[in-house]
Amino acid sequence: MxxxxxxxxxxxxxxxxxxxxxxxxxxxxxxFLAVFIMEKDGRGRLDFIQNMEYKFIELLSCNFAASDExxxxxxxTYRYNSLKSKLAIMQARLQDINNLVKIxxxxxxxxxxxxxxxxxxxxxxxxxP
Numbered sequence: 001m002x003x004x005x006x007x008x009x010x011x012x013x014x015x016x017x018x019x020x021x022x023x024x025x026x027x028x029x030x031x032f033l034a035v036f037i038m039e040k041d042g043r044g045r046l047d048f049i050q051n052m053e054y055k056f057i058e059l060l061s062c063n064f065a066a067s068d069e070x071x072x073x074x075x076x077t078y079r080y081n082s083l084k085s086k087l088a089i090m091q092a093r094l095q096d097i098n099n100l101v102k103i104x105x106x107x108x109x110x111x112x113x114x115x116x117x118x119x120x121x122x123x124x125x126x127x128x129p
Contacts, residue, residue: 030051032049
């Protein structure tokens with residue numbers, strides 16, 4: 001692919017370049033375009049194009065192939081379980097903090113449990129100049 005597209009980067013730099021190009025498309029949509037074309041047979045191509053006002057230049061083209069259903073199912077299961085475990089860890093941390101606040105400052109815990117909007121508005125009211 002490197003020779004075919006005359007790329008000046010090595011393969012380890014490839015993910016960084018993709019991220020940079022995607023960010024350029026987000027930050028400067030008038031100058032950079034990302035076009036994804038999906039074929040009926042499951043193949044696809046992502047083209048990064050730069051608008052030079054007088055000419056469109058194709059910067060990079062990435063070919064895609066559809067994965068089999070089992071691979072997709074494994075990825076979804078892995079990502080779901082990963083997020084589920086992160087959620088459990090965060091909920092445990094929150095419970096630990098709630099228990100600590102309950103011991104140290106019960107009135108603060110009551111304010112926090114009422115909701116973030118209630119606590120922040122009462123905080124803002126008490127500290128207005």
